[in-house]
Amino acid sequence: MTTGTTKAVDRFVRVGDLKLHYLEWGEAGAPPVIMVHGLSGNAHNFDNLAPHFVPRYHVISVDVRGRGDSDWAADANYSNDAYVADLEGLRQSLGFERMALVGTSLGGRISLTYAGTYPDRVERTVLNDIGPEIDPRGGSRIASSTRDAVTTFETMEEVLAWHCEQRVGFSSLSDADQRTVAGYAVKALPGGGYTWKMDPAVRTDPRRPDPETSWNLARGIPGPVLLVRGGISDLLSPETAQRMVAEMQDCRMVEVPGVGHAPTLAEPEAFGPVMKFFSLA
Template sequence: MDLIGPTSQSFISQRTRLHFADWGNHEAPPLILLHGGRDHCRSWDWAAEELRNDWHVMCPDLRGHGDSGWSRTGYYPIMAYVYDLAQLIHQLELAPVTIVAHSLGGNISLRYAGLYPDNVRKLVAIEGLGPSPKQVAKRREKPFDEHWREWIESKRKAASRQPRRYESFEAALLRMRDENSYLTEAQAQHLTLHAVMRNEDGTFSWKFDPHVHVWPPDDLSPEDVHQLWSQITCPTRLIYGNDSWASNPEKDGRIKDFGDNVSLTSYDRAGHWVHHDRFDDFVKELKAFL
């Protein structure tokens, strides 16, 4: 008999217990659905329900997100997330694995696929290329020591700031709706339900660690990241929303850093969360590509 929903599983990476939702069907090919920043694994539930009959679907919570542990140091470099993904694939012996990822999850997955091209069967990245060339150029206008001073100050603020508390679930739900006006009421309700924890005083707070906001300045250079993109060998689909703030790589030139195995689609009436905003069309495209 099919499960009503996924089971909660965990693995250890960097001395931290990390959570993932496992949708069963273990004899099927493995498929990882990886969420974005300040999100959680249950944001993939609708997609997982569509795919679970043909795939062994696993949806990890990134460290510091959802039901995964927080970094003890509050330090969240992107390559630490890449290590966690590598550990999940290694420990569960999933390679070659198919990956569908959003935003930060896409950034992580593209780097992993460049590091271990033989381990990824196919890859879909929804707005996952990171900062645009304009943002990179603007960042380079500041000397490196200024970036580090800003990071230290931001870390201090994060350490002294208590997670925001909402007096009611409805108040948190309203905040979710404000973040993405394309969400239906049912989508917003579900996403908020799995995004909040209830505090001892009865208020609600988001599950993610406040320190995930504070990006350390010592990431790979854009040139190194682009080198990893060029090493991806699996069929790769990049997806963008035409109403999103994210920069489309066909327009800003970054798509040239990939090989001939990459393709791109963009959606009208969709923002940063294409997989929510145009769900039916997204799933149709996803099934055809996979």
């Protein structure tokens, strides 16, 4: 992927019973920003964005439990509460008093819940194509594609082809970036071929946050929120996005035309506002 002027460092941290992997850009002591990927993503999903925060910010992009190079949950607990507890454990382990959050899809849901639960610990939040409730169209599509996903591949070309097929019309990633993202999402099998790094139990965990509870949490977030919506997103409806702007304490929205779920945040319509939101432009 195209990056800025600095390279990420791979690190691991123990949070409860799990060893979580994260990528780090910048220096300790700078204001921290934690970036959280989507359902089937991983920490490398922010490789295009994170370097632009350096040197002003200290950026952490985490593999959530069951993804990337982080441990799988022994009890197969992939509830929102578990993700939020992991994020709080990560904050404590890294010694951050306050931090900013950037979350895409599932990562945005985690960030919204965390910011509403611990408002004094979050300085500002970017929510990428996610809100307190999910448009049933996108929810059904993602549930179906996740449940029915191919689990093994003979070659990396097959991995890439499947990855691109799932994102037709929904992602603005270039072919080169598609290849990189797909490569980080799989691991080699001992006998040859590839399989997903993601714990298969993630695909069958039915637990979702209650929308009413999520709305209450969203309304309780005092710090500024930048909401990014894909212009043709089937997961975050225009009505939900407009309601968020109206009901949250300090929420502004930008749309990325022609992009579905979810923007990469590298698109000019998203990148510029994100940089301004963090006083980087």
